[in-house]
Amino acid sequence: xxxxxxxxxxxxxxxxxxxxxxxxxxxxxVNRVAFNLFGVDIYWYGVIIAVGxxxxxxxxMHKCKQFGLIPDHVFDVAFVAxxxxxxxxxxxxxxxxxxxxxxFDLRHGGLAIYGGIIAAAIAAAITCVIHKVNLPAMxxxxxxxxxxxxxxxxxxxxxxxxxxxxxxxxxxPWGMTGTTIINDPxxxxxxxxxxxxxxxxxxxxxxxxLYESLWCLIGFIALHFYSKKLKTFDGEIFLLYIIWYGLxxxxxxxxxxxxxxxxxxxVSQIVAGGCVIVGLALFILGKIFKTKKRGxxxxxxxxxxxxxxxxxxxxxxxxEEKAKAKKAMKQAGEEAPSIIVDDEAPDNEKTxxxxxKKEEKTEKSESNEENTPDKTEEE
Numbered sequence: 001x002x003x004x005x006x007x008x009x010x011x012x013x014x015x016x017x018x019x020x021x022x023x024x025x026x027x028x029x030v031n032r033v034a035f036n037l038f039g040v041d042i043y044w045y046g047v048i049i050a051v052g053x054x055x056x057x058x059x060x061m062h063k064c065k066q067f068g069l070i071p072d073h074v075f076d077v078a079f080v081a082x083x084x085x086x087x088x089x090x091x092x093x094x095x096x097x098x099x100x101x102x103x104f105d106l107r108h109g110g111l112a113i114y115g116g117i118i119a120a121a122i123a124a125a126i127t128c129v130i131h132k133v134n135l136p137a138m139x140x141x142x143x144x145x146x147x148x149x150x151x152x153x154x155x156x157x158x159x160x161x162x163x164x165x166x167x168x169x170x171x172x173p174w175g176m177t178g179t180t181i182i183n184d185p186x187x188x189x190x191x192x193x194x195x196x197x198x199x200x201x202x203x204x205x206x207x208x209x210l211y212e213s214l215w216c217l218i219g220f221i222a223l224h225f226y227s228k229k230l231k232t233f234d235g236e237i238f239l240l241y242i243i244w245y246g247l248x249x250x251x252x253x254x255x256x257x258x259x260x261x262x263x264x265x266x267v268s269q270i271v272a273g274g275c276v277i278v279g280l281a282l283f284i285l286g287k288i289f290k291t292k293k294r295g296x297x298x299x300x301x302x303x304x305x306x307x308x309x310x311x312x313x314x315x316x317x318x319x320e321e322k323a324k325a326k327k328a329m330k331q332a333g334e335e336a337p338s339i340i341v342d343d344e345a346p347d348n349e350k351t352x353x354x355x356x357k358k359e360e361k362t363e364k365s366e367s368n369e370e371n372t373p374d375k376t377e378e379e
Contacts, residue, residue, distance in 0.1 A: 233286045
C-alpha cells in the first residue's frame with residue numbers, strides 16, 4: 001500500500017489503469033478508446049451504453065406480448081424514446097453543470113440519466129397517443145428495459161473513472177483508485193489527511209457505478225418475475241421501477257462527489273426523492289382502486305387488446321403468405337426457360353427427323369424416275 005501512490009502517479013501520463021488494492025494486486029488497464037473508425041475515436045463509454053440500449057430493446061420486443069402490446073408499436077415507441085432520451089440526458093447535464101459546455105461535444109462532459117428518463121417518457125407518451133397505444137402497459141415494458149440499460153450502461157463510468165463516491169480511509173474492501181481518480185482534489189485532500197496521520201493508508205473511493213449497476217440488476221430480476229404473476233394493474237411495473245431506482249439513487253447520490261447541484265441540494269437526490277414519494281402514492285392508489293372487484297381489467301385481457309392483436313397477426317400472416325407466393329412465382333419464372341427448352345428439344349429433333357425423311361423420299365423418287373425406261377424411246 002505504501003508504494004501504491006507512487007506507482008499510480010508514474011502511470012498518470014501512461015495507459016489509464018484502475019486498481020482495487022484490497023481485493024487483488026493486479027491493475028486493470030482501461031483505455032477509454034475502444035477503436036478508431038475512419039479517423040474518429042470511438043469510446044468504450046458509448047459502446048457500452050449502445051450495448052445496454054440494444055439488449056434493453058431486444059428484451060422489450062420479446063416481452064411486449066405478455067403485456068398485450070404489438071411488436072411494431074413497441075419498436076416505434078422505443079425508437080423515438082431512445083433518440084429523445086439521449087437528447088434529454090445531454091440537455092439535463094448541460095443545464096445543471098456549473099461550467100460552460102458544448103452540447104454537441106460528447107467527448108467532454110456527460111449524460112444525466114434522469115434527464116434521459118424524463119425526455120424518453122414524454123416522447124414515449126406522445127408517440128403512444130399518436131399511435132393509440134396503451135400508455136401504462138408500454139411504460140411497464142419500458143421500466144424493465146430501463147433497468148437493463150442502466151445496469152450495463154453504468155460500466156461506461158467505470159472505464160471513464162467517473163461517477164465514484166467519496167474517498168475512504170483505505171479500509172473499504174472493494175475500495176477503488178485509478179490514474180484519473182488520484183488527481184481528484186477531494187481525493188488529494190483526503191490523502192493528505194491520511195499522510196498527516198501517518199497510518200500508511202491510501203484514499204480509496206466508493207465504486208458508485210458498481211453499486212448502481214448491482215441495484216438495477218437486482219431490481220430487474222425482481223420485477224421480471226413480479227410482472228409474470230403478481231402484477232394487478234397496468235403501469236404497476238413502471239411505478240415499482242421509479243420507486244426502486246429512486247431509493248437506490250437517493251442513497252448512492254449521497255456518496256458521490258461529482259453531483260449536479262441546485263444551491264446546496266443535489267439535483268438527483270431531489271428528483272429521486274420526488275420519484276419515490278409520487279411513485280409510492282400512485283402504487284397504493286392503484287392497489288386500492290384498480291382491482292377486479294371494482295371491475296378493473298388489465299389491457300392484455302381487454303377486448304380492445306384482443307381485437308387489435310387478432311387484426312395485427314392476421315395481417316402479418318397475410319403478408320407472409322403474399323411474400324411466400326411472390327417468392328414461389330419468382331422461382332417458377334426463373335425455372336420456366338429451362339422447362340421450355342427441354343419441351344422444345346424433342347419437337348426440334350422430331351422436325352429435323354421429318355425433314356430428313358422427306359429429303360430421303362425425294363431422293364428415292366428422283367432415283368426411281370431416272371431408272372424407269374422412257375416408253376417413247378422403246379417404241
